[in-house]
Amino acid sequence: MLPAARTRIRIFAIAAAGVLLTGGGFAAGRLTAPGGDSSTAECAEPRKVSQEYLDAFTAEQEVAEKRTNGRMVANTILQNPDCFGASERASAQTILDNIDQGVQEDAFNDLQKCVDDATDDFPLNSC
Incomplete structure (x- = not known):
């Protein structure tokens, strides 16, 4: 060649x-x-659920109810990553982290109060 x-x-x-x-x-x-029309159809329900829980937040709610709603929103977003953007997923993870931190702080404060209130009639081992 x-x-x-x-x-x-x-x-x-x-x-x-x-x-x-x-x-x-x-x-x-x-x-x-991510798909076009099928992705939109698949994401309609998770977006609707997350929006419903966001809209349900009120100042009058108990802390436990706010935490439950926050977990519902965050888990809906995190379990459907193709339906939500990076900033929404990061916010959802931050919500979960803050809720977990609040639960731990409440448990510590409850234990501290129990220890502080312990007397002969209410022994420390009751905490």
Whole structure:
């Protein structure tokens, strides 16, 4: 084979490989990307549920009820990552972290109060 023919074959092979890699990358991206209409339909319910719990928050609610609603919103978002953006997922995780921290602080404060209130009639081991 002539050197010029070899060079043309190499150039053709490199170009073909580039086209295949680019097309394959594009196809893989389309397959793994969130869907269009079907994704919207699949996300309607999680978005509706999260919005309902967000709308249910009031200043008059008990702390336990606020925590329950907060967990419902956060879990709905975190369990449906394709339906919510990165900032919404980060906020949901922060909500869960704050709720857990509040529960731990309440438990510690309750224990501290119990220890402080312990007397001969109400022994410490009752805490």
